[in-house]
Amino acid sequence: MNQIKRLRKILFCIFFCICSLPEVKPGFSNIVVVDHLPVTEEIYNQIKITLGSDFRFVKFNTPQEAQFSKEMNHNINFYFINKLDHIDRPMNVKEECGPPQTKQSLPEYWTESYVKWSPLGTYLVTLHKNGVAVWGGADTFHRHMRYRNFMVKLVDFSPCEKYLVTYQSQEPSNPRDASEVDIKIFDVRSGKTIKDFKGRADDFSVRGAVASWPVFKWAGGNDDKYCAKLSKNTISIYETKTFNLLGDKPMEAVDVVDMCWSPTDSILALLKGGGKQPAKVVIVEIPSKVELRQKYLVGAIDCKMYWHNNGEYLAIKVDGHTSSRFEIFCLKERDIPIEVLEVENKVLAFAWEPNGQRFSVIHGDQPKPDCSFYSMHGRISKLEFFNVDKLQTMAKTEHLMATDIAWDPTGRYVTTTVTSAQETDNGFNMWSFDGKLLYRILKEDPLFQLDWRPTGTKHREGGKLRSALEE
Numbered sequence: 001m002n003q004i005k006r007l008r009k010i011l012f013c014i015f016f017c018i019c020s021l022p023e024v025k026p027g028f029s030n031i032v033v034v035d036h037l038p039v040t041e042e043i044y045n046q047i048k049i050t051l052g053s054d055f056r057f058v059k060f061n062t063p064q065e066a067q068f069s070k071e072m073n074h075n076i077n078f079y080f081i082n083k084l085d086h087i088d089r090p091m092n093v094k095e096e097c098g099p100p101q102t103k104q105s106l107p108e109y110w111t112e113s114y115v116k117w118s119p120l121g122t123y124l125v126t127l128h129k130n131g132v133a134v135w136g137g138a139d140t141f142h143r144h145m146r147y148r149n150f151m152v153k154l155v156d157f158s159p160c161e162k163y164l165v166t167y168q169s170q171e172p173s174n175p176r177d178a179s180e181v182d183i184k185i186f187d188v189r190s191g192k193t194i195k196d197f198k199g200r201a202d203d204f205s206v207r208g209a210v211a212s213w214p215v216f217k218w219a220g221g222n223d224d225k226y227c228a229k230l231s232k233n234t235i236s237i238y239e240t241k242t243f244n245l246l247g248d249k250p251m252e253a254v255d256v257v258d259m260c261w262s263p264t265d266s267i268l269a270l271l272k273g274g275g276k277q278p279a280k281v282v283i284v285e286i287p288s289k290v291e292l293r294q295k296y297l298v299g300a301i302d303c304k305m306y307w308h309n310n311g312e313y314l315a316i317k318v319d320g321h322t323s324s325r326f327e328i329f330c331l332k333e334r335d336i337p338i339e340v341l342e343v344e345n346k347v348l349a350f351a352w353e354p355n356g357q358r359f360s361v362i363h364g365d366q367p368k369p370d371c372s373f374y375s376m377h378g379r380i381s382k383l384e385f386f387n388v389d390k391l392q393t394m395a396k397t398e399h400l401m402a403t404d405i406a407w408d409p410t411g412r413y414v415t416t417t418v419t420s421a422q423e424t425d426n427g428f429n430m431w432s433f434d435g436k437l438l439y440r441i442l443k444e445d446p447l448f449q450l451d452w453r454p455t456g457t458k459h460r461e462g463g464k465l466r467s468a469l470e471e
Contacts, residue, residue, distance in 0.1 A: 028084040029063035032070055035080040057084070118157045123188070125155050125164070132166060134188065145191045149184050156214040157188075158224040159263075163240065164188050165216055169201065178202045183215060185243070195243045197229075206230055206257055219286065220263040220311060226286055228268065230259050235270075237286060246287055264311035267292070267331070271303055271316075279303055281316055283329065283336070293336040295327060308352050313376060315359065317350055324363070326350075328376070341374065383416065385435035395435025401425055408452045413438070420446035 035055040060066040066083055074081040111126035118125070123136045123144065131148040132155055135141055147164060154167035164186045169179045178200040185195040197204075204215045219226035226246070229236045234250040253259075258271040266286040273279040279297040284290065297303060299320050306315040314329040324347040328339045348369055349362040357376040364370045381402055385394040399416040401424075407414045417428040427442035428450050 030060045030066045031084040032058050032060070032066050033082050033084055034058055035082075113153075116155055116157075118161045119159050120161055122161055123157075125157075127152050127155065132164075134164070145188070147184075147186045147191055149182070154213050156216070158218045158227070158240075159220065160222060160224045162188060162224045163194065163227075165214065167213065167215070185216070195238075203231065204229065206232055217259065217261055219261045219266045219268075221266065226261075226266055228259065228261070230256065235259065235268075239287075247289075251289060258305065260305050260307060262311040262314075262331070263307055263309055265331075267311070269305055269307070269314055271305060273300070273303065279318075281305070281314075281327070281329075283314070283331075293329060293338075295329075295338060297327065304350075306350055306352060309354055312357075313352075315350065315352070317347055319347065326361075330376075339376075383431075383435070385431075385433070397431075397435055397437070399429050402429075404450065406450065406452055409455045415450055415452075417447065417450045419450075420448050 033055055034057075037055060058069070060069065070081045070083060112129060113127035115127070116125045117123070123134045124141075126133050126135065130150060131146055132152050133146050134144045136144045147166065149166045149168055152166045152168050156165045156167075157163070158165075166184050166186070168182045168184075171179055181197075181199060181201050181204055183197040183204070184193055185197075186192065187194055205212065216227045216229050218224055219228075224240055227238050227240060229238075230253070231250075233252070233254050233256070235253045235256065236250045237246040238244065239246055253270060255272045256270050257273050260269050261267070262269070268284045268286055270282045270284060271279065272282065277296070279300040280294060281297065281303075282294045283292045285292055295316075297316065297318050300318045301321065302319040304317045306317065308314070312330070312332045314331060316327040316329075318325050318327060323345065324343045326341040326343070328341065330337050330339065343361065343363050345364050347361055347363045350359065352359045359374055359376070361372050361374070362369050363372065381398045381400045383395075383397045383399060385396075386392070387394055399418075401418050402416040403419045404417040405414065406417070412433050414431050414433065415428050416431070418425050420426060425442065426445070426447040427440070428447070429437060429441075430439040431437055
């Protein structure tokens with residue numbers, strides 16, 4: 001009953017205002033209603049203020065002044081201020097009721113820093129002062145989850161997008177001190193903080209006081225089973241089911257300066273350097289921590305590791321003083337053999353073919369370096385005899401499983417050989433210079449090497465051969 005009386009009172013006052021202000025245009029956009037004005041009562045010479053139900057109408061010169069007053073004073077000190085022209089809304093309500101229509105609103109600013117896609121393209125991360133937000137969706141792109149961590153500077157995903165890693169640091173008041181770092185690992189779907197790492201920046205670094213990003217590196221495979229953090233002389237490997245240390249303690253890694261996981265397996269490649277001995281590569285299987293292969297890199301000034309996308313090969317670029325070379329580990333072959341590729345000049349870049357056995361190398365000096373392409377199979381068995389003077393092909397043939405090729409000193413003959421690198425069909429074929437097969441010799445015992453005996457008549461014989469070809 002009190003609410004009905006109050007409503008009647010408000011409507012009467014509105015009607016009185018309308019009748020007493022004939023000069024105001026319909027809509028009353030320059031009038032506001034101030035509600036919940038206090039009521040004072042004098043009791044024993046003391047003033048007692050209680051929250052009342054009184055209200056007043058206030059007229060402004062312009063609608064803009066009325067709107068400004070509403071924005072500045074509404075819901076302050078229990079005052080409720082609304083514009084009088086809002087009474088048009090309940091009077092214009094349609095008799096037929098339908099489902100509400102919501103307008104899709106987009107944020108004015110998507111991010112306050114850079115953005116980052118997840119590895120599989122499922123999510124997009126935006127950075128904000130109070131944390132990070134993850135967006136996604138196949139049909140409608142919407143905010144999936146928010147993760148609270150103030151002033152995040154860097155983010156990273158696990159390969160299968162199960163976990164999100166955030167990096168936050170605070171600069172010290174003393175420039176000589178290291179920064180304070182806070183690294184959090186979140187569950188992407190639930191938004192729950194799985195693990196929190198805090199400490200000085202040099203606790204997460206191997207070289208200097210600046211932590212290299214990403215601090216945590218993830219094992220390959222389809223389950224994000226392990227992640228590892230490299231520190232000075234130790235590697236902390238965590239099982240993601242519990243995020244406890246593997247074996248309850250860090251793995252010893254003296255002089256290790258870099259590490260990288262196989263993209264497909266729980267195999268860790270370690271690069272050691274900085275000690276009295278030459279640099280060394282060590283390949284370790286996880287969780288057993290068994291060493292699968294190692295190789296010293298003699299004469300190395302700088303080294304970098306490149307995993308093949310399918311985990312079949314690991315290429316180590318070894319830079320010397322004047323030249324470079326690649327030590328390529330064949331992970332899928334027995335005993336993990338190593339192939340060496342020498343490059344006479346400086347290597348500028350290296351890249352594996354995304355889904356294949358080939359790789360490319362950019363080498364040489366600026367501004368016109370060379371680009372070379374190689375195949376790890378290498379033994380495609382196809383032979384083409386080409387006349388470089390007439391620029392024409394003389395013959396095309398093949399020698400299956402051939403591993404080596406050698407010309408005789410006179411240039412008349414060429415041999416293709418299957419050595420003990422192949423377990424079967426050891427032997428060699430001898431061809432004429434124009435691609436005719438002269439002999440095919442198979443060996444029952446392993447064949448390790450075939451080499452032509454040098455002669456002192458190669459220049460004279462070569463001249464005769466050229467004359468015969470011209471005739």
